[in-house]
Structures are given as structure tokens and as C-alpha cells.
Amino acid sequence: MTRSEPGTVSPRPSLLVIGDSLSYYGPKGGLPADDPRIWPNLTAAALGWDVELIARIGWTTRDAWWAMTQDPRVWAAIPRAGAVVLAVGGMDTLPSPLPTALRETMRYLRPAPLRRTVRSAYGWVQPRLSPLGWPVALPPRVSVDYLETIRDAIAYMRPDLPVIGTLPSVHDSEQYRSVHRGRRPAARAISQWADEKSVPLVDLGEAVRENIFSDDANPDGIHWGWDGHRNVAEAMIDAVRMTRPDAQPTADGIR
Numbered sequence: 001m002t003r004s005e006p007g008t009v010s011p012r013p014s015l016l017v018i019g020d021s022l023s024y025y026g027p028k029g030g031l032p033a034d035d036p037r038i039w040p041n042l043t044a045a046a047l048g049w050d051v052e053l054i055a056r057i058g059w060t061t062r063d064a065w066w067a068m069t070q071d072p073r074v075w076a077a078i079p080r081a082g083a084v085v086l087a088v089g090g091m092d093t094l095p096s097p098l099p100t101a102l103r104e105t106m107r108y109l110r111p112a113p114l115r116r117t118v119r120s121a122y123g124w125v126q127p128r129l130s131p132l133g134w135p136v137a138l139p140p141r142v143s144v145d146y147l148e149t150i151r152d153a154i155a156y157m158r159p160d161l162p163v164i165g166t167l168p169s170v171h172d173s174e175q176y177r178s179v180h181r182g183r184r185p186a187a188r189a190i191s192q193w194a195d196e197k198s199v200p201l202v203d204l205g206e207a208v209r210e211n212i213f214s215d216d217a218n219p220d221g222i223h224w225g226w227d228g229h230r231n232v233a234e235a236m237i238d239a240v241r242m243t244r245p246d247a248q249p250t251a252d253g254i255r
Contacts (some may be wrong), residue, residue, distance in 0.1 A: 013082025013247075014050040015043060015240070018064045018074070018150075022169055022204070023087050025223035027216060037226055042233035046254050047240060047247050052077040055087070058103075058165060058178070059137050061146035064088040075141035083162045083240050084246065085155055090168040090204065092138035092178075093182035094095060097129035098122060100137050126175065133181035140189035149188065151197060162243030164236070165194050171205040172213055173221035176208075178185055200239045207231040230254055 013156065017023055017040045023032050024038050031038055033053045036045065044051040052068050052075055064086060078084075098105075109115035138146075151163050165185045172178050183205065193202045208228035211217055216225035226230075233254050240247050243249055 012050055014077060014080055015047070016052045016074070016077045016084045017055065017083040017087055019053070019055040019087030020059040020063075020091055022090060022223060023053060023055040023057065023148060025050070025057075025218065027218045027223070027225040027231070028224055029218070037229060037244055038107050039229040039236065040161045041140060041234040042229060042254050043240070044235065046237055047082075047111070049082055049247075056144050058091055059088055059152075060085075060091045060100075061088050061143045062138060064151055065146045068153060074105045078154065078157055078161070081158075081161055083164060083244060085164045085166070085202075085236065086150060087204075089143055089147070089166060089186065092140075092143045093136050093168045093180065093186045094171075095130040095133050095135040095176050095179055095182070096135055097132055098125060119227065127177055130179050133179050136182035136186075140200060141188045143188050144193045148193060148197065152200065162240070164239045164243065165190060165199045165201045167191070167201055167203040167205060168220075169224075170209050170212055171222045172217075175220070175222075178221070200242045202232065202235045207235050213231050 019040075021030065023040055024033060024035070026035075026037060033051075035041065038242065040051050040053050051074065054071060056063065057070070075245065105240065106115060106119050109118055148164060153159055154163055167190055168183050172179060172181065187205075193199070208224045208231060211225050211228035211231065214225070216227060237254075
């Protein structure tokens with residue numbers, strides 16, 4: 001990923017990615033936002049663009065909306081963005097038999113021994129209840145509502161700015177007992193929304209399925225190996241070109 005010098009504005013467009021940990025985790029864990037091997041940087045490098053990556057582990061479509069309204073990096077990135085990728089929604093589909101609010105607020109518990117006890121209990125219960133497959137972190141209709149709110153806000157600020165959506169990834173995580181019943185209804189709802197609003201979609205599940213079930217993926221069964229990142233980048237380049245015919249991959253392509 002290339003960055004402009006401090007105090008200057010790059011003449012090149014940027015790829016604004018609002019995502020979750022799938023945007024910056026590799027086969028051995030989380031990576032800095034400028035690591036050239038993760039898919040946002042592979043995509044931008046092939047297009048000759050810059051990158052602005054706004055992401056955090058566990059983010060849902062609701063968190064993406066909060067980033068839109070609260071993170072000044074998003075406000076600064078939108079004026080010069082060439083395209084926006086909403087790389088969220090996968091977390092929404094995972095089994096969440098315990099309240100999502102509990103998972104999010106455990107970090108605030110005091111004293112520390114209480115926090116550790118609650119976290120340990122959550123870690124014990126979560127995989128044992130995951131085979132139920134329900135409820136999920138966010139119902140499909142709620143996910144789509146957030147996606148549309150984000151798209152509509154971007155269209156209000158910059159009607160010319162393309163927005164690209166994603167279909168949820170797949171997983172083989174023991175933490176969720178490899179259960180993912182929420183993916184199919186979410187994918188249907190997101191696809192219907194995308195058709196109605198003419199939003200191109202990248203199917204993350206299709207791009208990484210082979211990789212996630214291989215020995216090259218992260219042992220957690222959720223995050224991808226390098227082949228997964230390359231496959232997503234290739235699909236993302238095609239999606240960008242659908243909305244920006246002037247965006248042509250460089251001669252080097254994805255390396």
C-alpha cells in the first residue's frame with residue numbers, strides 16, 4: 001500500500017474498505033493495515049490506487065454504520081475515494097446464542113478477576129450452544145437495513161461514488177462447532193438488496209471456500225490464508241471495474 005507524504009493529498013483515488021478482521025488477518029493472526037499481502041492492498045496495488053482501511057475484529061454491519069457516523073477517517077476518505085467496499089456482514093451470520101451485548105461489554109467489567117471469570121464462562125458456553133445455529137448476531141433484515149443506510153448516506157454525499165458489497169465468508173471454526181446456518185438467509189437478503197440498489201457483490205464464501213478448508217488457512221477456521229486473500233482481491237478488482245471502467249489493473253496485476 002502506498003501512502004501520501006504527510007500534509008499532501010495523493011492525486012490517485014483510494015479504495016475505502018470498511019470491514020472486519022477478514023480484511024487484515026492472515027494465516028497466523030492480525031497484520032498491520034499496510035501489509036502488502038492482505039486483499040485490500042493487493043486490490044489497490046493492482047489498480048494503482050491508495051487504500052484506506054477502516055476495520056476491527058468482530059465488526060458487524062452495525063459497527064460499520066457507527067464507523068460511518070463516528071470515525072473522522074471515513075469522513076476524510078470519502079471525498080477522494082474511487083470506490084467503497086462494505087466488507088462486513090459475515091459476523092452478523094455467526095451463531096450468537098448468548099447476547100451480543102455481553103460479548104461486547106465483557107471488556108468493561110471490573111475488577112479484573114470478574115472479567116476473566118465471565119470471559120472464561122462465555123468461552124465455555126459459546127461453542128456448546130453454537131450447534132443450535134440460532135439466534136445469529138444480527139438478523140438478515142437488520143444487516144440489510146444497516147447496509148442500505150450506509151449506501152444511502154454515501155449516495156447523499158457523493159452520488160458518483162461506487163459502493164461494492166460482499167456476501168458472507170464461510171468458516172470451519174471449532175468455536176462455532178463449524179455451524180453456519182445463518183449464512184444462507186443472509187446471503188439471500190443481501191443479494192436481494194444488491195439487486196434492488198444495483199450494488200455489485202463479491203461472494204467471499206465462493207472466493208475462499210477451498211482455502212478455508214485447507215491446511216493453509218488460519219487454524220482458527222475463520223481467517224484465510226494467502227490464497228484466500230489473492231482470490232478475494234481478484235474478485236474485488238472485477239467488481240471495481242464493473243463500476244469504474246476507467247480503473248484498469250496495472251501490468252503487474254496481483255503479485
